[in-house]
Amino acid sequence: MSKIDEKLQPVLDEVLRRNAGEAEFHQAVHEVLESLGRVVAKHPDYANHALIERICEPERQIIFRVPWVDDAGQVQINRGFRVQFNSALGPYKGGIRFHPSVNLGIIKFLGFEQIFKNALTGMPIGGGKGGSDFNPRGRSDGEIMRFCQAFMTELQRHLGEYTDVPAGDIGVGGREIGYMFGQYKRLTNRYEAGVLTGKGLVYGGSRARTEATGFGLVYFVQQMLATKGAALDGKRVVVSGSGNVAIYAIDKVRQFGGKVLACSDSNGYVLDEAGIDLDLLREVKEIRRERLSDYVRMKGATAHYIEGGSIWDVPCDVALPCATQNELTGKDATTLIKNGVQLVGEGANMPSTPDAVDLFHQNGVMFAPGKAANAGGVATSALEMQQNASRDSWTFEKTEDRLAQIMRGIHDNCAATADEYSAPGNYVLGANIAGFARVAEAMQSLGVI
Template sequence: MSDNNATGLRDFIDWVQQRNPHEPEFNQAVRELASDIYPMYTEHQGWRAAKVLERLSEADRIITFRVCWEDDHGEVQVNRGWRVQHCGAIGPYKGGVRFHRTVTVSVLKFLAFEQTFKNALTGLPIGGGKGGSDFDPSGRSEREIMRFCQAFMDELYRHIGENTDVPAGDINVGRREIGYLFGHYRRLVNTFSGALTGKDIEFGGSHVRMEATGYGLIYFLRCMLAQREQELDGLSIAISGAGNVALHAAQKATHLGAKVVTLSSSQGTLFSKQGIPCEAIDRAIEQSGSTTDVLKTIQSDCGGDWLKDEKPWGQRCDVALPCATQNEIDADDAQALADSHCQIVAEGANMPCTEDATRLFKENKILHAPGKASNAGGVALSGLEMAQNASFSRWDQEQLNDKLLEIMQDIHAQCIQHAGDEDSYKDYHRGANIAAFQRVANAVMAQGVG
């Protein structure tokens, strides 16, 4: 990068940070994308004149609202709700709803920002958004969760719709919660439409939706391995998390002959040197309860060691798949993976690696796929669910799985096209960011200033 470009990039990053103080997750997401695309951006006079990068560092709108509801004891509870509609230049806003005590504006802004570029990579006509609440569903009864979902939708319904904004599930928002949200939306607007995705198959949901992010992650991983003329069969894989993405990634990986040696929760890591059997993973997918409970059940089924308060990254593996939460892999974890001769890191979560970890992976020539590319399978299937809803049709499982595979292969091809080739090292971060930014920036430019 030239000195002028480096100065311009620093000035832009400083400008973003001054406008968004106390929002570390959002600033990190913008900084990582801008660092990759800035040389290309400065060469495009039209983008610069229209200040496309500056415009894309601001959400179209951020909606904040109060959520009041009654618990089972008749006591009124007050939570906050948000919907960040980041960019609708390519299509209706699309992104999940998260219910968790750690939800903040910074987290939702970073997720919506990333979602914009992730959705662009799918090739589908969908923009980027994200929403949620600081509501903590743990320990709440079924009826309390239903009442909260209905109170949340009492405000959200004004801002969504099949051609406006189409929310989906995320952390603590699965099919049950989507059912409550959709049911209340339908009653409020008196319309049955594809205004939410992730629904049950009986009322407009799609086959493969639950599996899509985890399966898509493995399809992307296979493409990365093919670049090195390798196969998944026989490789050891360390996976973090034990939720939907982690378990379905583990399931598909074991079906294809890999050995999954870890799953984890916030309480610790389950490690099995011989690999966790596919039958145990299949049973875990059907189990309800906390991730720690799921892991304890797997351990009772097939053994393994419970490493209390430890992350998975200290274990020997060929491939690491962080599928838990943002910034879960720091510099020490990255160095541990490098020391154990890990070859590939592919993100199943959104931005699970710190900037220092990403730098260490590159220095050690570890292939590293960003979440906006490798975990795009979930939103790809959501987009296909929207298409089915719009046409009042239902596609079968094989057809959808083939479409998912095709989309993930296309995303990989886009990354490779723009990744560069430094000593045969493919920079997937650079490739994904450039490919996605080009599509979004061109759409923004074509629609004028506004």
């Protein structure tokens, strides 16, 4: 990791001391502090009010036991988390992740990133994150329902449309949100639609929410390319992952005239020189819930499945990491640069390691950090909250137009902030400073809280 300003080193030292062993959280804090040296030099009052120290310390960390019964009648125990990180701008807002890798450090890293991501949207939402080490893979619908109900039985006491509004994340889609909302309604005896986002359309969900993160990523990338007089039309694109974000990023890239050559899952990746068949990919992943190897079996001659390989070995103009944190390493970045990549846009949360990001900047590769580029999902969640509050339901076109407007605004804000702080084209610095400035201003206004 790069060196941070000496005035901020004590802040990082205290974060490391208080949060031992939480490597992803340390990484996220270091990246932001690295950007804020220029801010402290320009606005020393931020240091005087300990604003940065307060932003790095969650307002509340909740850990709880989740007991549930599997189909064999055996009691299973998982651990649940909710980190309510910062509410200066509004109620805590951030997804729930079900994955065996989930621990407190992962949730704190995600919640910390969420503060700045949510601030960049311009919407009145604070930052938080939650989840469990429950693994939904291979579980029946009944087991997933019972787990979601057990999880919400505890979590519900910490939620509310003016308090904390979760959404989905890895392992948590429309099915899981439905089970959790049903249990929330049952326990509270309130139809409080604004307490969860990512809901089904028939019970308060928003059109375009499913597509929003992937679509928003591509809108952001298109804006970046436009600053160089370029566009996605005719570009060769690689997208890691094959879940919700990846699928809709592929969809929007195709709408803009790009050609997606490859996507991946945890076992390997599919290379399809004819371009990924989106309808077939949706059938395999969303309907059949199968592995990507089945895509190749069903597609035929143009597609190949490379088991255990790195998707970043595929030559491309644009790379969109949409799977998980730290999936794109320095070694992968070196390969992408050698193969002529022009732009990397993060659809997942912190999918590129610090050395990879450094290599992209050093070699003139345009780089879009996740806290800016994948903010379309939470922005549309805030639009869902807006529709719930007004008992309204917007058309898909109205919602997507609003999403596109928000993503353009985020891009322009990040670019202008980078210019202001003498780092033109550095979207990491621009995103960190622009997000921080909005939260810091609110915190100063609210006093020492």
